[in-house]
Amino acid sequence: MGRAIGIDLGTTFSATAVLESTGEPVILPSADGDATTPSVVLFQDFGSGDEPLVGAMAKHQAATAPLDVVQFVKRHMGDPHWRFDSSAGETYTAEEVSAIILKRLKQDAELALDTDVTDAVITVPAYFDDARRTATRQAGKIAGLNVLRVLNEPTAAALAYGLDETRDATVLVYDLGGGTFDVTLMRIQDTTFDVVATDGDRNLGGFDFDNALIQYVADELAEQGATGVLDDMDALALLRERAEMAKRTLTTVASTNVTVTIGGKPYRVKVSRTDFEKACRSLLNRTRELVEDVLDQGRIGWKQVDEVLLVGGSTRMPMIREMVTSLSGKKPATDINPDEAVALGAAIQAAIEQSTQPSGQGAAPDETRHPEQAPEQTFGPAPFSGRDVTVRDVTSQALGVIVLEDAEHDREANLVVIGRNTKVPAEESRQVRTTYDSQTQVEVRVTQGDDTDPAFVVEIGRSMLSLPPYPQGAPLRITYHYDVDQTVFVELEDLTANRSLGTFEVERVANLTAAQVELAEAKIRAITVN
Known part of the structure; x- marks a missing residue:
C-alpha cells in the first residue's frame, strides 16, 4: 500500500x-x-x-x-x-x-x-x-x-x-487564493470541526488584484505614449509578470517601479501602495460583503468570533490584513x-x-x-494519539429541481430541495405532482442555486424515469442525497403505489464521461x- x-x-x-x-x-x-x-x-x-x-x-x-x-x-x-x-x-x-x-x-x-x-x-x-x-x-x-x-x-x-492544541473557539476563515475567495464560519471544540456557514466567489482572487494593477499600469503607460498594451499578447504577458512582482514588493514597501520595454522603447511607471489599493477597492469590498453575509447566515456577531484565520498567499497584502482587522476588531491569528x-x-x-x-x-x-x-x-x-476527529461541513450551493409552476402557461420554476449551508451529508425531500393525464415519464432536472427563476440557476444534470399512466396531479416524492464530497444522488418515489421509481447519480452535463x-x-x- x-x-x-x-x-x-x-x-x-x-x-x-x-x-x-x-x-x-x-x-x-x-x-x-x-x-x-x-x-x-x-x-x-x-x-x-x-x-x-x-x-x-x-x-x-x-x-x-x-x-x-x-x-x-x-x-x-x-x-x-x-x-x-x-x-x-x-x-x-x-x-x-x-x-x-x-x-x-x-x-x-x-x-x-x-x-x-x-x-x-x-x-x-x-x-x-x-x-x-x-x-x-x-x-x-x-x-x-x-x-x-x-x-x-x-x-x-x-x-x-x-x-x-486543544481549542474551543468560533473561527472565521478568510481564504483569498490566487483565483478564488472563500469565507467560512466554523466552531471548533477540541477535535470537532463544525462548519456553520460558508460563501465565496470562485472568480475572485489574487489574479484579479493583478488585473487591477495591470490596468492601472497600462493606463499610465498610455499617458506616456505606449498605447494598446492590453491588446498585445506578448506585451500583456510581460506586464502580468512585472505586475505580480510589483504586487509582492508592495507587501513590504510603500512604492515600487514597474519597468517594461514596449516596441523597443523602455518605460517606467511608479506605483505606490496607495495607488494599488485604490485600484483594488471594489475587489476588497466584494470580500467584505461576503464576510458580512456569512456572519448574517450564521447569525453570529463579531463579538462571538474568537479567531480570524487568513489563508492563501493573497492575504499577505497589507490591505487585506488591515480590512479584516478593522472589520473584526481582532488581529488575525499568526500561528498559521x-x-x-x-x-x-x-x-x-x-x-x-x-x-x-x-x-x-x-x-x-x-x-x-x-x-x-x-x-x-x-x-x-x-x-x-487516540483522539477522534469529527468534521461536519455544509453545502456551499443550494440544490433544486425544475418544476412546472403553471401548466396552463407552461411556466417553470426552480424548487429548492436542499438549501445552502445545510449540514452534509444531507437528505431532503419535496413532494411534486404529475402535470398531465396518463403521464408515463418524468424528467428530473437537477439545479444548483437558490433563485426560483430557472434563468438564474445552473442545471447540473438530468435523468428520465418511467412511471405508470396516472391522472394529472398524482403525487411523487423527490429526494436528494448530498454526500461529504458534495456530490448528488436523486431518488423519485411513486406515492400512489408507495414504491421507488429509481435512484440515480446525477449525470453531470458539464463533466467528462467515464x-x-x-x-x-x-x-x-x-x-x-x-
Missing part, C-alpha cells in the same frame, strides 16, 4: 503534505526544493510530442512563450467548452491540464518520501459547485491517484490550525502559514480517510460513496512530465 498525501491544488501555486508517524503534518518539498509549486504548465515539443514542464521554470517562460503556457487552469475546471491546443497538435481539457500538474506533484512527493504515493485528498474552494468538484476528482484519477476525498479549503486550513495551511489540513484528512478504509485500502478513484454509508465523519484513534476519463488517463500516463 502506498502513502496518502494532502494536495492543495491552487490556481497559482500548489502544495503537498503528509502526516508523519509523530502525528504532525509536514509540507513535502518539490523537486526544486520549494514548499510550493507554481500551477503553470509549459507545453514543449522536441519533435516527439508534448513533454510538459510544470512549475517555476514553466512560469518563467510565460512572458516569452505565452501561447505555449497554461496558467490559472483551475478557473476552467468544470467548463466543458474550454480547451488548450498545444503546438504539437494535441488538445487538452482543463481536467487533463490539472492532471499534468497533479502528476508532477505526485512525482515530487514520491521523491521526497522515497515510496509510492497512491492516495490523496485534494482540496477545492468551498464555493466550488458540483461540476468543478467532480472535475477535480476526475483530474486526480487521470493523474493516477486514488482520490479519497475532495475537501473544502477553509475546512482543511481549520484542521491544520485546530489540531495544534497562509501558503501551507490548506495542504497540511489535507494531509490530516488523508490520514483520517486512509486509516478508516478496510485493510488500509481506499475506494476506487471513480467510486462515489452513497451518503447513507457515511452518516457522520468520526475517525480515530490513529493517527491522532469513457473519456479512461482515455484521458491513458493519454496522461503516456506523457513524460518534467
Whole structure:
C-alpha cells in the first residue's frame, strides 16, 4: 500500500503534505526544493510530442512563450467548452491540464518520501459547485491517484490550525487564493470541526488584484505614449509578470517601479501602495460583503468570533490584513502559514480517510460513496494519539429541481430541495405532482442555486424515469442525497403505489464521461512530465 498525501491544488501555486508517524503534518518539498509549486504548465515539443514542464521554470517562460503556457487552469475546471491546443497538435481539457500538474506533484512527493504515493485528498474552494468538484476528482484519477476525498479549503486550513492544541473557539476563515475567495464560519471544540456557514466567489482572487494593477499600469503607460498594451499578447504577458512582482514588493514597501520595454522603447511607471489599493477597492469590498453575509447566515456577531484565520498567499497584502482587522476588531491569528495551511489540513484528512478504509485500502478513484454509508465523519484513534476527529461541513450551493409552476402557461420554476449551508451529508425531500393525464415519464432536472427563476440557476444534470399512466396531479416524492464530497444522488418515489421509481447519480452535463476519463488517463500516463 502506498502513502496518502494532502494536495492543495491552487490556481497559482500548489502544495503537498503528509502526516508523519509523530502525528504532525509536514509540507513535502518539490523537486526544486520549494514548499510550493507554481500551477503553470509549459507545453514543449522536441519533435516527439508534448513533454510538459510544470512549475517555476514553466512560469518563467510565460512572458516569452505565452501561447505555449497554461496558467490559472483551475478557473476552467468544470467548463466543458474550454480547451488548450498545444503546438504539437494535441488538445487538452482543463481536467487533463490539472492532471499534468497533479502528476508532477505526485512525482515530487514520491521523491521526497522515497515510496509510492497512491492516495490523496485534494482540496477545492468551498464555493466550488458540483461540476468543478467532480472535475477535480476526475483530474486526480487521470493523474493516477486514488482520490479519497475532495475537501473544502477553509475546512482543511481549520484542521491544520485546530489540531495544534486543544481549542474551543468560533473561527472565521478568510481564504483569498490566487483565483478564488472563500469565507467560512466554523466552531471548533477540541477535535470537532463544525462548519456553520460558508460563501465565496470562485472568480475572485489574487489574479484579479493583478488585473487591477495591470490596468492601472497600462493606463499610465498610455499617458506616456505606449498605447494598446492590453491588446498585445506578448506585451500583456510581460506586464502580468512585472505586475505580480510589483504586487509582492508592495507587501513590504510603500512604492515600487514597474519597468517594461514596449516596441523597443523602455518605460517606467511608479506605483505606490496607495495607488494599488485604490485600484483594488471594489475587489476588497466584494470580500467584505461576503464576510458580512456569512456572519448574517450564521447569525453570529463579531463579538462571538474568537479567531480570524487568513489563508492563501493573497492575504499577505497589507490591505487585506488591515480590512479584516478593522472589520473584526481582532488581529488575525499568526500561528498559521497562509501558503501551507490548506495542504497540511489535507494531509490530516488523508490520514483520517486512509486509516478508516478496510485493510488500509481506499475506494476506487471513480467510486462515489452513497451518503447513507457515511452518516457522520468520526475517525480515530490513529493517527491522532487516540483522539477522534469529527468534521461536519455544509453545502456551499443550494440544490433544486425544475418544476412546472403553471401548466396552463407552461411556466417553470426552480424548487429548492436542499438549501445552502445545510449540514452534509444531507437528505431532503419535496413532494411534486404529475402535470398531465396518463403521464408515463418524468424528467428530473437537477439545479444548483437558490433563485426560483430557472434563468438564474445552473442545471447540473438530468435523468428520465418511467412511471405508470396516472391522472394529472398524482403525487411523487423527490429526494436528494448530498454526500461529504458534495456530490448528488436523486431518488423519485411513486406515492400512489408507495414504491421507488429509481435512484440515480446525477449525470453531470458539464463533466467528462467515464469513457473519456479512461482515455484521458491513458493519454496522461503516456506523457513524460518534467
